[in-house]
Amino acid sequence: MPDQFIVGVDIGSSKLCSAVAVREQGGSIRYVGHGSAPSAGMRGGDIVDTDALSGSLKRAAEEARYLIGTEVQDIALCVSGARLEVLERAGGVDLDPGRRIGPAEVMRAVSDLRGGEHGGVQSIHRVVRSFAIDTEPVADPTGRSGRRLDVWVRDFAIPTSLVERLRRAADAAGVRIHTFLPEGVAVGAATLSQSERDAGVAVIDIGSATTDIAVYLNGDLHHLTAFPLGGHHITQDVASILNVSIEDAERLKRTHGVVSRDDAEDDLILDWTPRTIAMLQRQATYGNVPPSAIRSITAARVIQIVDRAKEILDGFEVTRRLRSGVVLTGGTAQLDGIVDIARTILGVPVRTGTILAGDGFPAIADPGAAAAVGLTRYCATRASVATPQSSPRSAAATAIVHPVVARSLAKPDTIDVIPRRGPRRGERSGWGQAVRDWFREFIPVKPDSGA
Numbered sequence: 001m002p003d004q005f006i007v008g009v010d011i012g013s014s015k016l017c018s019a020v021a022v023r024e025q026g027g028s029i030r031y032v033g034h035g036s037a038p039s040a041g042m043r044g045g046d047i048v049d050t051d052a053l054s055g056s057l058k059r060a061a062e063e064a065r066y067l068i069g070t071e072v073q074d075i076a077l078c079v080s081g082a083r084l085e086v087l088e089r090a091g092g093v094d095l096d097p098g099r100r101i102g103p104a105e106v107m108r109a110v111s112d113l114r115g116g117e118h119g120g121v122q123s124i125h126r127v128v129r130s131f132a133i134d135t136e137p138v139a140d141p142t143g144r145s146g147r148r149l150d151v152w153v154r155d156f157a158i159p160t161s162l163v164e165r166l167r168r169a170a171d172a173a174g175v176r177i178h179t180f181l182p183e184g185v186a187v188g189a190a191t192l193s194q195s196e197r198d199a200g201v202a203v204i205d206i207g208s209a210t211t212d213i214a215v216y217l218n219g220d221l222h223h224l225t226a227f228p229l230g231g232h233h234i235t236q237d238v239a240s241i242l243n244v245s246i247e248d249a250e251r252l253k254r255t256h257g258v259v260s261r262d263d264a265e266d267d268l269i270l271d272w273t274p275r276t277i278a279m280l281q282r283q284a285t286y287g288n289v290p291p292s293a294i295r296s297i298t299a300a301r302v303i304q305i306v307d308r309a310k311e312i313l314d315g316f317e318v319t320r321r322l323r324s325g326v327v328l329t330g331g332t333a334q335l336d337g338i339v340d341i342a343r344t345i346l347g348v349p350v351r352t353g354t355i356l357a358g359d360g361f362p363a364i365a366d367p368g369a370a371a372a373v374g375l376t377r378y379c380a381t382r383a384s385v386a387t388p389q390s391s392p393r394s395a396a397a398t399a400i401v402h403p404v405v406a407r408s409l410a411k412p413d414t415i416d417v418i419p420r421r422g423p424r425r426g427e428r429s430g431w432g433q434a435v436r437d438w439f440r441e442f443i444p445v446k447p448d449s450g451a
Contacts, residue, residue, distance in 0.1 A: 020376065078181055
């Protein structure tokens, strides 16, 4: 089997991050690197400009081509939880009582799913929740016998219109989307250990325009959701109040934003009158805004974001079950003191979601890249199960990922149900200044990194 190149792309409202790995002929996985650049065309998990999105995807493909030395035909793409819909479904098959249950019977049961369907959505991720033989719950039906096998699953779906528009944007960029994956799942693949999943953990990924939440209990994914608040809202607050550019506001946010919960509460006592704001705007003109003002502005929005996350976790009735606490990821997770604020508000252990080493991937201290790297890792570890037939050098798809049908896979919980498409035709544009500038930001793996 030739080498398989896996290209994962996470397109946020303000930043596009991509990661590349290769599954070598012997089956080992080698991480290549990841990079980021400004993105365009997406807002809050939806497409607002197809042409701009296509340009972003084209730059991602050109970067990957530069790294792997061949044209990229397929990519895997993250989808924000803001557009996800949950479908509870069930299926089952009648059995030959004289024959033991094998993977084929399980596959037939999963293929017979019913319930939860309605027009306008397409499933992209599936959690196999439980089995029963003759109404008796079982963890693993293989090797047993009975008259009927039932299965219950939870599907995560996105609007069909979004799928079609993403595919059109990819077509225009000269690539195709081979696999979709919810952002919360991708982030979990990069940042969570199996022991954390078993004990109970939530991932809160604070993106630019949305915050995604994924909850794992007893080793399995239980909830995925998102809400429309993120790091760009913090930046906009600074820009609006101080009357500075978005670029300057982003710099001020990262330099002086959020130090601790106590500091934030003290700073919020500032007298925010029109006169105070006018004075701060004059100071901003000369580049000498007091850091306390930046902390006050950023803290207010950070507290709002974490409060909203707490409401969601409490609504799921899982907060007390998170024995491993919460993992914060996304670029905003790098703000000084945000972990302390989250720990105080949520009342559980909180850590920054740096990327964990494993599966041929090194440890990476960049929570902002967790979705792209996790997406690539997720696909790479499943590449041997379902490989695109159109090209040996394309992103791997997922297949049934449950221990009774795919024992070799790392985590038994999902299936890719987006159909693959045929080979793309057409020429790809040459890479220009924008791509060369992007390469300067690229983060390759050093030969001595041990990856």
